[in-house]
Amino acid sequence: MLDETPDKINFLNEVRQLLFSLSPEKVNPVDRVLWVPMEMVKANNYNPNAVAKQEMQLLYTSIREDGYTQPIVTIWSEEEQKYIIVDGFHRNLIARMYKDIARRNSGRLPIVVIDKDVNDRMASTVRHNRARGKHSVDGMTNIIYNMIKNGESDAVICKKLGMEPLELVKLKHITGFAKMFKNYEYSKAIKEIIHHTDSAEL
Known part of the structure; x- marks a missing residue:
């Protein structure tokens, strides 16, 4: 469980940022997982992925039992001052739908940030979805x-x-x-x- 003190979470995020700046693995966003408030994370308007109700329930059970094992992939929008989801919309949705998950994670979501323009991030969304065999x-x-x-x-x-x-x-x-x-x-x-x-x- 994450510590419920925002100052501690923010401090740990700063430590992760520092470690990432020194890391030889900068090409891999997963080397810097940050926990950010849910209100700072926003869905994109083009995701072609769809998940059935049964699969959503299974995703909830997975996150409830195992925690978040995969971060949400995002880009930072200067215009909106928010993290826009590239992949992981449904992992984001679970925290918003189920109060026990949101409470356990102190109202935060695990994210990684990639630096892409709009065409490249749409392509990233498709690649993530197609790699799992899910897109409409x-x-x-x-x-x-x-x-x-x-x-x-x-x-x-x-x-x-x-x-x-x-x-x-x-x-x-x-x-x-x-x-x-x-x-x-x-x-x-x-x-x-x-x-x-x-x-x-x-």
Whole structure:
């Protein structure tokens, strides 16, 4: 159980920050886990992951019995002056839903902080979700739309999200997403893929 004295928790966070500054493992965010007040942590608006009620109950049981074994991955937003969740929304939600968890952790959440721009942090969210085999088509479509709107190319999107070009094209086209880019100049090879996709749907 964490000490309930905020000053002690803040002091320990400062010690962790100091140790991290001296660490040869700076490339690994897990080398600096901080406990921050829940009100300083905010969900992102693009997470494509969905967890069933039964799995949420299991997550609660896991955290209740074993404690937090994984920190929440965040980025720091200067604009909002909050930590924005990249991965771990449901670990965050458990502390907000169950008072026993929040009380045991003195109203704080364990976080690590990564330094990413908006496209890279959306990609990080997808990579975390896909590595666990959990992401939704609607959420993926929303992320891809935003990445393209922010100027990311198809090739870079595929690289960052771990997708095959065919997978990206089919996702954009089958969901009707391609209609939003009807004036986009696809390569001859991509046009062939879209043509075959249309034929297969008929």
